[in-house]
Amino acid sequence: MKDKKSFEQLVKHALDGGAARAVLIDSDQIIVDDRVRLKCRVPLCAHYNRNLTCPPNTLTVSEFREILKNYSRALLLQVKGTGCEDEDVRQAELKVQNLISELETKALMEGNYFAAGFATRCRLCPECVGVQSGEPCRHPFKARPSLDAAGVDIFRTSKNAGVPFNPLDRDELYFAGILLLS
Numbered sequence: 001m002k003d004k005k006s007f008e009q010l011v012k013h014a015l016d017g018g019a020a021r022a023v024l025i026d027s028d029q030i031i032v033d034d035r036v037r038l039k040c041r042v043p044l045c046a047h048y049n050r051n052l053t054c055p056p057n058t059l060t061v062s063e064f065r066e067i068l069k070n071y072s073r074a075l076l077l078q079v080k081g082t083g084c085e086d087e088d089v090r091q092a093e094l095k096v097q098n099l100i101s102e103l104e105t106k107a108l109m110e111g112n113y114f115a116a117g118f119a120t121r122c123r124l125c126p127e128c129v130g131v132q133s134g135e136p137c138r139h140p141f142k143a144r145p146s147l148d149a150a151g152v153d154i155f156r157t158s159k160n161a162g163v164p165f166n167p168l169d170r171d172e173l174y175f176a177g178i179l180l181l182s
């Protein structure tokens with residue numbers, strides 16, 4: 001799985017599956033910044049402490065920073081949104097979530113058994129069970145932690161990867177996911 005051709009097949013799978021952009025990058029091109037997670041609280045996101053894949057319910061920025069040292073490569077993908085309405089955003093985020101979990105499984109089956117995917121906040125359920133319910137995740141093998149929670153600065157990471165990403169451009173909304181590979 002560690003050969004270039006196998007990684008390129010993951011890129012092809014991402015593009016065939018509906019990603020607008022998919023590229024392989026070195027893991028040290030992924031920028032981790034504590035301020036990304038800060039922005040989940042300032043201003044307070046409606047999903048904070050309510051979605052199981054959002055802070056503070058998933059791994060910390062420090063943990064992600066340490067874990068990242070064990071990976072050499074990554075696949076960065078972007079899905080293009082169709083609009084700014086909540087359902088448009090939900091559909092795009094769902095696509096990222098589904099693609100990342102599919103790619104992670106594919107990588108795992110081909111021998112990259114530490115492949116780990118990060119996506120947007122999870123939108124697999126119309127409403128997350130939330131922490132207070134005490135109920136388990138309804139789709140534990142599909143839900144993936146959010147990149148924001150891990151502190152990934154997707155703007156600078158995309159720039160490092162040579163692909164555009166402008167979160168302020170409402171006409172060209174993209175949603176990103178990253179699959180860590182070793």
Ligand code: SF4
Pocket residue numbers: 051052053122123124125127128129130136137138139140143
């Ligand atoms: S699959 Fe459902 S319950 Fe699990 S994290 Fe996603 S939205 Fe929440």
